[in-house]
Amino acid sequence: xxxxxxxxxxxxxxxKEDVTLDCVYETRxxxxxxxxxxxxxxxxxxxxxxxxxxxxxxxxxxxxSWNFQKSTSSFNFTITASQVVDSAVxxxxxxxxxxxxNKLIFGAGTRLAVHP
Amino acid sequence: xxxxxxxxxxxxTQMGQEVILRCVPISNHLYFYWYRQILGQKVEFLxxxxxxxxxxxxxxxxxxxxxxxxxxSNFTLKIRSTKLEDSAMYFCASSALExxxNIQYFGAGTRLSVL
Numbered sequence: 475x476x477x478x479x480x481x482x483x484x485x486x487x488x489x490k491e492d493v494t495l496d497c498v499y500e501t502r503x504x505x506x507x508x509x510x511x512x513x514x515x516x517x518x519x520x521x522x523x524x525x526x527x528x529x530x531x532x533x534x535x536x537x538x539s540w541n542f543q544k545s546t547s548s549f550n551f552t553i554t555a556s557q558v559v560d561s562a563v564x565x566x567x568x569x570x571x572x573x574x575x576n577k578l579i580f581g582a583g584t585r586l587a588v589h590p
Numbered sequence: 591x592x593x594x595x596x597x598x599x600x601x602x603t604q605m606g607q608e609v610i611l612r613c614v615p616i617s618n619h620l621y622f623y624w625y626r627q628i629l630g631q632k633v634e635f636l637x638x639x640x641x642x643x644x645x646x647x648x649x650x651x652x653x654x655x656x657x658x659x660x661x662x663s664n665f666t667l668k669i670r671s672t673k674l675e676d677s678a679m680y681f682c683a684s685s686a687l688e689x690x691x692n693i694q695y696f697g698a699g700t701r702l703s704v705l
Contacts, residue, residue, distance in 0.1 A: 511696070519633070519681060519696035565633060575621045575645045575685075577635040578694060 476501045478568050480581035487556050488589050495551040495584045497566030503527075508542065508549040509567040509578065519565070525549060556588045592616040596682050596697035603672055604705055611667045611700045613682030622665045623683040623694060624657065626650070633681065639665065672704045 477500040487493045499508065510522040523533060525542050533540045537554045553560055563585045567578040595614040603609050615622050624636040638645040639657055656668045665684075669676055679701050683694040 507692075509693075516698075517679060517701075518698040519683075521693055521695060524693050567633075575623075575638045575640045577623070577638055577646060577648075578625075578633075579635070580633040582632045 476503075476568055476570050476579045478566050478579055478581035480566055480584050482584045483582070484585045484587070486587045486589065489557060490555050491588075492552060492554050493556050493586065493588075495553075495564050495566075495586065497549045497551065497581060499547050499549065499566070499568045501568060501570045503570040505571060507569040509569070510540065510549075510551050511565045511567060511580075513563040513565065513583070515562070522551075522564075553586075556586075558588050558590055561586060561588045592618075594682055594684055594695055594697035596680075596700050598700060599698065600701045600703070602703045602705065605674060606671050609669050609672055609702065611669075611680050611682075611702070613665045613667070613684075613697055614663050615665055615682065615684030616686075616695060617663070618686065619684035619695075620687045621645075621685045621692075621694075622657075622659070623685075624667045625681045625683065625696075626678040627681065627699075628678045636667070636680075669702075672702075674704050677702055677704045 479498045506527045508525045512520045530542050539552045541550045563583045565583045566581045569576050569578050597612045622639040625633050627633045635648050636651045637647045637657055654670045658666050679699045681699045682697045685692050685694045
């Protein structure tokens with residue numbers, strides 16, 4: 475079975491703090507993809523990053539960084555120097571297998587509130 | 591930048607009525623999906639569609655649901671006889687054929703309220 479666990483339901487930080495959102499996944503597939511999506515208060519789902527199971531290189535994009543560790547089945551997301559605009563629900567998702575049409579399995583999401 | 595477009599943004603209907611949610615996927619994408627999100631809960635997969643047929647469907651996607659690509663641009667989700675528990679945000683997504691570009695891009699969603 476495939477599963478994504480985001481244990482942190484809600485996180486509250488003050489602007490400029492660093493914050494890490496945890497994601498742990500389960501899959502038996504050897505080929506799989508991991509994603510992060512952002513859902514701002516307006517409700518849409520915004521793609522942030524995709525990682526495949528063969529690429530454990532960490533990635534940095536501006537204030538965002540992602541740490542993928544197969545040994546612990548984790549794909550954590552860190553926001554450096556958080557801003558109020560980062561307030562949103564963040565979803566980690568898993569797509570198993572190599573099939574192009576395979577579904578995304580979402581975690582329950584972590585609601586991040588960044589206060590001025 | 592190309593985007594997935596969903597209409598309407600909000601649909602209110604009476605229990606037992608049929609609704610059709612519409613989506614215009616990104617133009618060169620060939621895989622299409624519907625997901626739903628009950629208020630405050632996780633996003634759940636409903637169905638995937640490729641080459642004019644359903645590729646996979648979840649347990650949620652029962653006989654009351656159907657999908658169609660009536661022309662070259664639209665992708666629709668029909669709920670034949672809505673129930674109160676169908677109230678949710680419904681997201682359409684699309685992705686490209688190439689594995690390297692296989693990211694699912696989502697529309698802004700249609701909020702369905704069944705009264």
